[in-house]
Amino acid sequence: MxxxxxxxxxxxxxxxxxxxxxxxxxxxxxxxxxxxASYADKEVGPVNDKPPAILKGVGIAQNLNAxxxxxxxxxDDRGQQVALGSYFGKKPAILALVYYQxxxxxxxxxxxxxxxxQMVDEVPGKDFDIIVIxxxxxxxxxxxxxxxxxxxxxxxxPETADGWHFMTGTQANIDxxxxxxxxGYVKIPGPDGKLTQFAHASSIQIVTxxxxxxxxxxxxxxxxxxxxxxLAEASSNRIGSPVDNILTYCxxxxxxxxxxxxxxxRVVQLGGFVTLATLGGFMxxxxxxxxxxxxxxxxxxxxxxxxxxxxxxxxxxxxxxx
Numbered sequence: 302m303x304x305x306x307x308x309x310x311x312x313x314x315x316x317x318x319x320x321x322x323x324x325x326x327x328x329x330x331x332x333x334x335x336x337x338a339s340y341a342d343k344e345v346g347p348v349n350d351k352p353p354a355i356l357k358g359v360g361i362a363q364n365l366n367a368x369x370x371x372x373x374x375x376x377d378d379r380g381q382q383v384a385l386g387s388y389f390g391k392k393p394a395i396l397a398l399v400y401y402q403x404x405x406x407x408x409x410x411x412x413x414x415x416x417x418x419q420m421v422d423e424v425p426g427k428d429f430d431i432i433v434i435x436x437x438x439x440x441x442x443x444x445x446x447x448x449x450x451x452x453x454x455x456x457x458x459p460e461t462a463d464g465w466h467f468m469t470g471t472q473a474n475i476d477x478x479x480x481x482x483x484x485g486y487v488k489i490p491g492p493d494g495k496l497t498q499f500a501h502a503s504s505i506q507i508v509t510x511x512x513x514x515x516x517x518x519x520x521x522x523x524x525x526x527x528x529x530x531x532l533a534e535a536s537s538n539r540i541g542s543p544v545d546n547i548l549t550y551c552x553x554x555x556x557x558x559x560x561x562x563x564x565x566x567r568v569v570q571l572g573g574f575v576t577l578a579t580l581g582g583f584m585x586x587x588x589x590x591x592x593x594x595x596x597x598x599x600x601x602x603x604x605x606x607x608x609x610x611x612x613x614x615x616x617x618x619x620x621x622x623x
Contacts, residue, residue, distance in 0.1 A: 357487075359486055360485045361484060361485070361504045361517065362485070363483060363517045363544070365515070365540050365541065365543065366513055366514065366540045367481055367483075368481075368511075368512055369389075369396075369482075369513070370481055371384065372384060373385045373477055373478060374474065375468040376442055376469045378442060378446040378449045378468070379442070379446070383468070385478075388466065389512045390510055390511075392510055392536065393429045393430075393509055393532055394507075394508045395414070395431050395432070395505055395506070395528075395532075396432050396482070396505065396506040396507075397505050397506075398434055398478070398479060398482060398484045398501075399436070400435045400440060400499055401440050401448050402437070402444070404498070410521045411448075411452055413520075413523055415455050416522075417522075417523040418456060418528070419456060419457065421528055421529045423532055425456075425465060426462075426464025426465075427464065429464070431464060432466045432468065433448070433449075433467045434470065434475070435470070436475055436479060436484075436486060436501070437499065438472045438475060440469050442469065445468060445469050448467050449466075452465065482506060484501070484502075484504075486502075503519070503521050504517050507541070508535065510536065513540065515531065515534065515535040515539065516535065516540075517543070518531070518544065519545070
């Protein structure tokens with residue numbers, strides 16, 4: 302009886318876990334769809350396999366070993382004009398091109414970077430610098446400073462603040478930098494119909510102390526192991542290899558239908574279906590295993606709960622020789 306009860310408990314536990322997973326999936330997908338629908342008070346647009354024509358030119362070209370234009374100047378989060386080259390010469394850097402008022406993807410990118418950095422031993426400001434530059438020339442110092450405070454706080458080590466650099470710049474300098482990096486983006490209409498938003502892909506770049514592009518990491522989540530390796534190789538001025546160019550766009554926008562459709566939503570939904578399939582497989586394996594154990598239980602266990610071995614049993618389950 303004890304054995305059978307344990308089997309039942311194991312199966313009920315597995316079923317409970319699976320049911321919880323299904324519940325979470327069921328809760329997440331509708332909420333995600335609601336988020337997409339409510340964003341900028343737009344309807345959810347159709348998700349197409351191909352990006353719309355308006356996203357032509359949006360992407361990341363991995364210009365490995367390209368020299369950054371270190372003579373370019375940008376405004377830092379303290380309002381000072383700083384040459385890009387002032388952050389190079391002794392240690393590598395992580396470069397992120399974003400815009401601070403991005404409604405979704407840029408925050409996810411910086412959140413992913415911050416989370417990964419929390420799990421590496423290298424210290425911003427000591428072992429490497431973090432350089433975040435806005436692609437929107439209309440954004441100013443106050444916004445850059447606010448974003449810096451937010452992410453230094455999220456990182457959890459205020460003593461590393463000098464290693465985080467949130468910058469803004471002129472259109473000419475932004476264009477020169479994005480061309481070198483291979484960061485393709487286009488302006489698109491916001492909810493008011495004005496060209497105040499940007500369609501872009503997401504990536505971060507590791508740069509050597511000499512200011513050369515050493516490695517690209519795509520998407521919004523980054524492996525701490527990869528970051529650690531990328532920084533170590535860049536420290537020695539070694540150039541990495543191209544990675545799979547799987548792009549995560551900010552969002553689709555169709556000006557004819559005036560609808561937004563988040564590609565990120567499709568990625569998360571796909572992940573939910575994968576999770577559901579995994580849980581289903583887990584339930585099937587558990588059911589088969591416990592069924593086999595249940596079928597074997599009457600032969601291995603007596604009705605009094607004591608184990609049988611050989612041709613007889615004792616209170617301790619030892620064999621009784623005939």
